[in-house]
Each structure stands twice: as C-alpha cells, then as structure tokens.
Amino acid sequence: MSQVLHPIEKQIIKSLKESKSSTPEQLCESTKLSIDQVRRGIEWLKLKGLAEIKEIEKISVKLGKNGLDAKKSGLPERKLVNEVKDGPKPLDEIKNILKSDFNAAIANAKKNDWIQMEKDDVSSKISIKGSASPSREEKLIDLIGFDEKPQNDIEDSEALESLKKRPDFIAEILTKLKTVSLTEKVKDIDIDLSTGAIDVEAKVPATHVARIHPLNETINEIREIFVSLGFSEVLGNLTQSSFWNFDALFTPQDHPAREMQDTFYLKDLKAEKFATPSQINQVARSHKRGWGYDWNMSEAQRMTLRTHTTCVTIKYLADNKPDEARIFSLGRVFRNEKVSYKHLAEFNQVEGVVVGKNVTLRDLMGLQEEFYRRMGLTKIKFWPTFFPYTEPSLQSMVYNDRLEKWVELFGMGIFRPEVTKPLGITKPVLAWGGGIERIAMLKYGVNDVREFYNNNLSWLRSTTKCQ
C-alpha cells in the first residue's frame, strides 16, 4: 500500500532523516513550519507508525540565592582572603566580620591553600599564603553566571558537586523534553514519489452553510401549521392608530396599558382616515356605555407601534364581517420595555382567529391542543386567566422536558361582545396567540432571547437546523 503523506509530514521526515532526532521546536526551525503544523504532523506520523516520540529528562543548573550573592560579592573564603591580604588579622576580628560565613570561609580557604594560621600566646592570627588565585568553584560560578546551563555541559563536575553541597548555591531544573525520531518503517517510503493518492482520512476545513435564520425557521413552521389547520394569513402595518390597537378592543382611553411607559407612540404623527365613520361612532358609544366616559377622537388618532397583532385581525373582521372564517396574523409587535434576557422591545407574535356560528370554548381548546401536537408538544393543560378583550379567557401551559417544568405559552379567549358588537361582528370569534420567540427559545435551547437578534455568526453557523 502506498503511503499518502501530507506536505507537512514530508517536510518533517526530510528534516528528521538528517538530524536523526529533534525536538518539535528544532523541527520548526529546520522546516520553517509553525509549531502547530509541526505538532499536527508529528501526531499524524505517529498514528501511521512512521515516527516515535521519546521523552527525555534534562537537568539544567543555575545559581541559587547564595550562589548569586557569591557571584556579586564573592565566596566567603574570598571575603576572608580579602580581609587578610594587607597583613595578618586576629582570628576573633575575622570572626566578627564574617559572622555565620566564618566556618565555611576558614574550611574552604584552607582547602584552597590560601591561608595559614599563626598562633602566639594570646591569640591566633590569620595571614595570606601565596597568591590565592581563583578557585575551581569561583571559576564555575563565573561560568554559570546568570544563565541556565545544561548539567551535561559543565566539565568541572567536581566543582559543581562541591557547590551543590553548599546550601542554596546551585538550583537544579528538571525539564522533560520530547524528541521525535523516525521508525524503521520510513526506510521503505520514498517521500518524493507522487502516487496521486490523497489522505482521505485527514481533517478538512469547515464549510459554512448559508441558511434561514433559526427564528424565521420557527416562524415558518408555525405559519405552516396554521395553514394546514385551514387558516389564511392576514398582514397588517406595524404602525397603527391607537384606535385599532386599543379603542376597537374596548381598552379605555385612560387604561394604564396605553401609557407611554408600556406603549411606543410616534412623535408628531396623527392617524387620518383610519376607520369608517360608523366604526368610530360605534366604538365611541361602546366606551361611553361600558366605561362611562367621553371618548376622545384625538387620543384614538395617536400613532403607535402595534403592541399586539390583534389590531390586524380585529380590523380585518370589522372590514369584512365574515360569518365563517379562519384567519391568522403573524409579525412584529412592540412594547416599551427594558430589554433583558427575557424581554425584548420588539418581538414576534402570532394570533389565530376562528369565526363561526357554533364555535365554542372547547373548540378553542381543541385547536390549541392540535396546534401544539403539530409542534411536537403533547403535554398541555389549561388555566383561567384575564385578557382585557376576551371573555372567557384561558392560558395554555405546556410541559417542557428539558426545563422539567410547565411553561406558559399561548393565551386564548372569545372576543368580548363589547369588542365585536360595535364593529358589526355578529358571530362568536375565538382568538388565541402569543409570542414566538418563547417557542423558539424552547426549540433551540436558547436562554437569552436577545440571541435571536444578535446575528452572531458563530451561532448561526453552528446551530442545528432540525431540532
């Protein structure tokens, strides 16, 4: 079998044939490859049985703390000699000067044959003997200097041993070195031979897939489910008059939800001809009757960024007054909220509506169940809740296996007669809907809703499409 070699491998083999064994760093230098390439190449060669790695231990030496002091101001014995080079001095005086170094100084100076002792009746004196030329230890200290030297490079091993015996003169450093060498097998390979074969097992760079945004995947999936359940899509503007966003839904003009801290209003813009005169009159009368206040036209003309898609469905129903219909509306909605890991100022919502003479609350629950079933969610339950424009109102809870808890998803209800009657809608209207990001978060295991709008390429390029 012909051996397929990567250019990196070939270069490493070439270099090792000359040097027999090298460290990866040495190979870097000889092949001009980067350290990563060399390491990868060695790994490949090892797997193919073409190279072997040996670990050897290398001992280096350098001067310890006392060694460095001696380098600076001399060994104790040199200090002693310096004291007596201009004439003999009494032993006690020297002792006072050298203090704890005294014993070592005397012993080594004697060993080097640098001094002699003169003893009289009263005291002992020390005087110099000969020229006191540099000792082997001193020479070694100078040789090592401030460097780190491989122990094997030091010729005077006797002096080294002697210094090692003195406390903290020499520090030993142990390093493990990897060296690479070729195995016998390489002999059979002609690295210059081109076989045309390639390394089919080698890793290849990743190709980035162009894709639909994961949030839009979820939106498309939801849209398809609505369509498959017989619903038709209605689109509407993101900017809406307060009339359709609030008034038509029986939200009183002084309701807290209409305040600027919850709703975005557009600066200096007023809606004109947003509804028919009869729609406006009827809604005004319904507010007067239900809430007991004088409805104000200019309040209804304020332009908002829609806070829900319901404004689109209610306008469709008011304009078309169908006796029988299944429609849905999907798109961006806005809330003047502080953005956080669970709240966005702008997000997607879907809302489905069923109009029919005989539609009931149980039908609404059934549609909901079927919708979730098609999303792959089967454990659901319903609780009562409150929405300003539906009665009765329910919320659905869906069990999430990953989070191991019940999660609140879509809300639902039957449009209040106070909403439908003034707009000439005579049949019951079932409505349900909610935020889409919440579903996408469950689907993609995203814990921070802002992630969907960061367009972080590493996320877009790595998130699995089918989940």
Add this chain to the structure above:
Amino acid sequence: MPVVQLNLNRLQNLVGKTSNKNKIISKIPFLGLDIEEQTDEFIRVEYSPNRPDYATDFGIALGLQGLFGIKKGIPKLSIKKGNYSLKVTPFVKKIRPFVTAIVAKNGNLNDEILRELIALQEDLHFGIGRRRKKASIGIHDLDKIVFPITYTTVSKDHKFTPLESSQESTIAEILEKTNVGQEYGSILSNTTNFPIILDAKGNTISFPPIINSALTIVSTKTKNLLIEVTATDKKVAEDTIAVVATTLQAARFSLYSVRISGGTNSTPLLNPRKIILDTVFVNNALGLNLSTATIVNCLRKCRIDAIAKKNKISCIVPRYRFDIFSPMDLVEEVALGYGIENLKPSLPISASVGQKNSITKQLDSLSLIMIGLGYTEALNSSLVSKQVHIDLTNRSGTEVIEVLESKSQEHTILRDSIIPGILENLSKNVHEQYPQKLFENGIVFSKGNPIIENIHLAAISAHKDANFSEIKSILQSSLKIGFSIDTETKTSSHPIFSEGRTANILVNNKTIGILGEIDSKVIENFKIRVPVVAFEIQLSGLIFD
C-alpha cells in the same frame, strides 16, 4: 401584574378547617392566579389587575371557599346604620367632585393585615383609580376624628402635618417637596383650590389624592377605621370602596354607613347588581350541555347568587365584582365553577382551506434564492438606534420617525433602511471567519400620510476581495432567476457608499434601490477591517403591491 404573598397556614384557617394546603395549592391556578414561588410556609401568586379583591388572602379565601363548596353564593355585605356624616361643599365640583366613605369597627389589625390593606389600596390606586387620577383611598383611625366631617377645598397655604412627618407643611410644600407630591401633584395641576377633608374641629384628615394627615395614622393598635374614597366618577368611587368593605368584613370588621350629602353625592348603598343569563347562551359559548341547575351551582361556587327561572337564570353580582360587565363575563364564571380541568377540548372541523399571504410566499421564494447564492439570513429590529442608523452611516436624520420616551437608547427611531442594521451585524462579527455574507428582508418606514411601510431586501458581502461586480452580479441573478426581472445600474452617489463606486438600481427606468461598495469611512465607523459591498432594493411595488 401584581403579586401577593400568601401565608399558607393563615390561608388555610381563612378557607376553613376542611381544606388542606395541597388542595389549596392545586386549586389556586383555577381561580386565575399564577403561582410564582412556593415554599413550605408561603406561596407568591400573581393576579390580574381586574380582580383587586385578590390582593389579600381574605379575598382569595372567599374565592377558594366557593370552589371547594365550603361557602357558596355572594359574601353579603352587612352594613349597619352608623351615626357618622360627611358633608360635601360645592367647591370640589370642578376638581374632584365625588366622595364616599364607610366605617369599619371592632377589628384586629396585625402587621400582616396592615401590609395587605396597604397592598390592596395601592392596587386599587393603580388599576381602577388610574394612578389616583380617577379615585384614591384614605384609611384613617376613626377614633381620632370628630364628626361631622367635610369634603371641601383650601388654598395652597393651608397647613397640616402630613403622614410620616412630624411638622406642619403647606399644601404647596407638600406638592413641591414630598415624593408623593411630585408623583401625583400633576393630577391637581389645573387648580388653585385643593381638595381636603376636615373634621368637625377643623383638623385635616386627608389631602386627596396626595396624602393623609399624620393625625389619623393607622397602626396595629387601631380598632376602628374610616375609609374614604374621593373620585372623579361616582361609580368608580363606590366600586372601589366596595372592594375595601368586602375585604374588611372578611377580616371580621363590622361595617357602618356614613351619611353623605352635598352636590350629587349620596350615601353608598353598595347593592349587588342583577344580570339575566340564558342557559342556551352559556352552553353555546362553552360547548357544553349543562342543566340550569348545574349552571346555578357553578355560579354560586364563584360567589355569585343565582336563581333559576326555566331557561333563564337571575344572577346577583356583588358590588366588588366590577370586572363583570355583561352575560359573557358570567359565562366565564360558569366555566370556572364547572372547572376548566373538566372541559374536554374538541377539534372543530374546518370548512376552509388555509393559505399563506401572497407577499409571504414571494418573500419565502426570495429567501431561498438568497440562500442559494450563499447568503445567510439576518434578523434585526425595525425599531433601531439613531446613533447606529444615522450617525455611523454618515447620514443626516431629519426625516426619521422617532418614538416617544423609549426606555432604551437602542430603540429610538424606525429604520428607513436595512443596510445599517446588517453593517452593525458585520461589526459584531469581525472575529469570525470571512467571507461573511448576509441578507435581510423586512419593513422600513418613511413619513407619508402618516407613515409608509415598504418591504425591502438588502444583501451585504464582506471579505478581502469584495467588489462592486460581485454584488451587482448577486443582485441581477436574484431578481432574474426569482422574478424574471432585468435590472440596470446607473452612476449615483450616497453617503453610505463610496464615491464613484455607487449606482442606482433601475427596473424599467424606475429607481428601485442602490448598490455599491461601502464607503471606507463608514466601514471604519463600524470597525470592520475588510472591504464591504451591499445592495438594497424596495420589493413593494416590484414583486408585490
């Protein structure tokens, strides 16, 4: 949504001996309350602002007693005739014309109940009271007050010692210097006469809707209470006091009436309302076939009195349930009494065939083409930062549409173009591998009558060899293969694009967009380090109307 913390032992005592904690916890959601947090001793539940009677455990206990069948029908208010009177002068007519009041005696207040009463008061202020504008409540120590009391007006120099203060202040000082004055003072901004409640000795009781007097402060030692509500609407005043009265009665206070006279004010009766409910109407809405007797029982479990008369049910709704407007609201009560958990979902057969909107279909096709050309879809907000969209792209923002009082600097204007958003995306991905190719389709906004919303497509390519020809080729291929549209390019200039490398995109001699190499200064503003090319076209009017 407001939240109330409930001590489980207390709640169990209030509901009755036959209940137990686990049953209570599993029933709470079926009152329409969300459990936020649960420990062995307490639960925190979120309730809807339309049910302020759930602000205290007294109100929640009333609801649970019903669902458990311990006590059914309305918790009837028993108001004894009291020897108290409140006179209203004509001066309040133009400012805050209505007042109502009730006395609650012989109760025991502890810290828990006091805290709950204050929470109830705050909820009523916020919801039905519309942040005190429509109605506000004062709760006072009855024994500090000498009757009769008067609701009238005073000048800004009137002095009294407000709550949580030890010295007298004038009305003007309270409005200027206290937190509540600054927060709610605007309610009184159009007047030089200020509403005030004074007792027979001339002592100030309350300065509605701002603050009570320190004189009548309520503590755990207080046994007898005066509750007053001032309002701009008589019905709202009485609805509000009905909730407080019902709660205090449940807290074992005895209620006494306060005679009110002057203007169109009168002594509150707080009588329940009657609504006629049709059995067929209920069954049609719920998809059930319940007997009239069953419906009556369901309603009574929701603390509503109901009497069957053939197929009609005469319902007596207590005054504190002002969330009930019409028969449909009672249908929900029937559903709750029946038990939502007992409603079996049913799937109605569809007579219609569903379809996507034609615009959605076109956009889906276009997205597939852009994917095929190697472009990844980006999604950005349409409410964007002015700094990023206008300033960083070297443009002047005179025609942008701004929103009022945004809570975030990131969301101040409606986008007029998609390119700045995807430039910002590139700017946050400079450490990712190139080439980087993105597209986005979405709505952009311009001023019209009053606003024009158009759908745009933009694509952007960034890498070391990005150039004009590349992006022009992408533009032409996408429109040609998608919609058989031929495009031409004509030299133009634009602040985002580089001079001499910018072109208008024309279809049948009509400009539909712009194309080119992004100006080096703009690239620098976005801290991108490779050449960038882009195009943006208006799809509305081109591939759909």
